[in-house]
Amino acid sequence: MSVSTARPEPGIAVLTVDFPPVNALPVQGWFELAGAVRAAGSDPGTRCVVLTAAGRGFNAGVDIKELQRTPGNDALIGVSHGCFEAFSAVYECEVPLVAAVHGFCLGGGIGLVGNADAVVASDDATFGLPELDRGALGAATHLARLVPQHLMRTLYYTSRTVTARELHAHGSVWRVVPREDLTAAALELAREIAAKDASLLRLAKAALNGIDPVDVHRSYRYEQGFTFEASLGGAGDRHRDAFVAGHRGRERS
Known part of the structure; x- marks a missing residue:
């Protein structure tokens, strides 16, 4: 389980998340991802970062099993801080970041992708927030950066997913390609970005964040408060227990 960094070409850092079997990150995994993104972005030799993942899907959110097997609220508090740090690291990356x-890109994956500068996706990619089915709230801040407001609300209330091609139609995904062409397509975009003046790229990133109409840090932090309220009220554990029990049942069948 790790977040690895490779530099396949000058100016480009590729970060690969690998937490089998589904890239549902534990508390430490979110902090590790945040650290890797910040390190890559702060390296003077980096002009563009590509964030990708190994395995079956890009990201399945948080490790719910870790939350449920850890007594008290330590894991819930830890993963809340970890997600906040990882999402913030992507948004604040000093150079453009391509996801x-x-x-699947679910839950916390939406937080990462919604804060990225550009998104390239394979034709099998799906995006969604199953938070209400998992006893949580959050990342509507980031889903709202991918789809229009009313669609965001409908997806949030229903826990439905949308495809990469649907997001491409909304303009939030740059390209949709066959799975086997994803790495090449992401590197092609990163290469075009990395060809620009290094100092101007960093200034451009800071400028674009500075004119963003939504403060993603404050907005997401506000959402997180409702997840704690759901947990204190019992809904969080109830739905997470049901999820874990259902997963165990599928493993036995």
């Missing part, structure tokens, strides 16, 4: 998404 290369395949398979």
